C-alpha cells in the first residue's frame with residue numbers, strides 16, 4: 001500500500017511500527033488526529049493475512065476513533081494499536097510489556113484500552129510500563145472491561161434507530177440477527193432478551209453460540225446464513241466491512257445497528273443502505289459506550305458519571321437522524337458532519353498564548 005498517499009488523503013498524524021525480537025512483538029500504533037486531545041483507542045490483536053492488511057486496519061480504526069471521540073463529545077483524538085498475532089497462542093507478559101514501553105515512548109499522545117483479542121489482564125500488564133492505558137482492573141481504581149458498557153450503549157442506540165424505523169423504541173417482539181456473540185454482543189443479547197426481543201445468532205466460535213442459545217433461547221444459524229435471515233434488525237458485532245455489495249442485496253431488515261467498527265466496506269455502502277430503505281445507525285456513534293467509559297478514568301473514574309454519559313448515545317443517535325433528514329443525506333454522512341464540525345470548530349478556536357503551555361492562572 002502507498003502509506004504516505006493514504007495518510008495524506010485522510011490527514012493522519014503518525015504511524016509507529018513497533019518491533020521486539022525477544023517477545024515477538026510486531027505492532028502498529030496509529031495516531032490519526034489529536035486536535036481535540038490525546039488519541040484514545042484500543043489495542044486489537046489479530047492474525048492478519050499480510051502486513052499491509054494490518055497497517056490498513058490500524059489506519060482505518062484510528063480514523064474511526066477520531067470520529068467516535070469527536071461525535072461523543074469527548075476531548076480526545078483518535079488512535080488505535082494493532083498487534084499482529086493470534087490472541088489464543090501468541091500472548092505473553094513480555095509482549096504486552098514491550099508494547100507498554102512503546103506506548104510510554106509516545107508520552108501521552110496515545111492512550112490505549114481493550115479491543116478485539118485483548119483483555120483487562122493484558123491492560124494490567126501494559127500498565128506495568130505506562131500510565132497511558134485505560135480499561136485496567138477495577139482494583140486499580142479503573143473502569144475494567146469496557147464491553148458491557150459498549151453493549152449498553154449499542155442497546156440504547158438500537159432503540160433510537162428503532163424509534164425512527166418503526167415509530168416506537170420498544171424492542172419487544174423484534175427479531176434481531178446478531179453477527180458475532182463475543183464480549184460486547186453477549187451483553188447486548190442480555191438487554192435484548194430482557195426486553196423481549198427474539199434473537200438469531202451466529203459466531204465462528206461454537207461455544208459463544210451455545211451460550212446464547214442456552215441463556216437467551218436464541219436461534220443459531222451458520223455464519224454464512226446470517227445475512228439471509230428474516231429479521232427486523234441486523235446487528236453486526238464481529239469485524240468490519242461486512243456491509244458491502246454482496247451482503248446489502250441479501251439483507252431483509254429495516255435497521256442495521258451493531259457494535260462492530262467500520263461496518264461499511266466503503267462509503268457508497270452507506271448510500272446503498274439508504275436507497276434500500278434501511279436505517280443505518282452509524283457504527284462509531286452507537287458503539288461509543290466503551291470509550292466513554294474508559295475516558296472517564298482520565299478524570300478519576302466515576303461509574304455514575306460515565307453511565308449518564310453513555311445514556312446520551314440515544315439522543316446523539318436521534319440527532320444524527322435529524323441532521324440526515326434536514327440535510328437530505330445518508331446517516332453515515334450526517335454522523336461524519338457532526339464529528340467534523342466539532343473538530344473544525346476547535347481547530348479554528350483562537351490559539352491564545354499560555355506560559356509554558358499552561359494557563360496563566362495556574363502560576364498564581
Ligand SMILES: NC(=O)C1=CN([C@@H]2O[C@H](COP(=O)(O)OP(=O)(O)OC[C@H]3O[C@@H](n4cnc5c(N)ncnc54)[C@H](O)[C@@H]3O)[C@@H](O)[C@H]2O)C=CC1
Pocket residue numbers: 114115116117146147148150179180181182183184185202203204205208223237238239240259260261287288290291
Ligand atoms: N469491546 C468493546 O468495548 C468495543 C468493541 N467494539 C467493536 O465491536 C466488535 C466486537 O468486539 P468484542 O465483542 O470486544 O470482540 P470479541 O472478539 O469478543 O467478539 C467478536 C466475536 O465475533 C466472532 N466472529 C469473528 N468473525 C466472525 C464471523 N465472520 N462471523 C461470525 N462471528 C465472527 C468472534 O468469534 C467473536 O466471538 C469489534 O468490531 C470491536 O472493534 C467497538 C467498540 C468497543
Ligand SMILES: CC(C)CC(=O)C(=O)O
Pocket residue numbers: 040041042043068113114115135146261287288290291294
Ligand atoms: C474498546 C474501547 C475502549 C475503545 C476502542 O478502541 C473502540 O471504541 O473501538
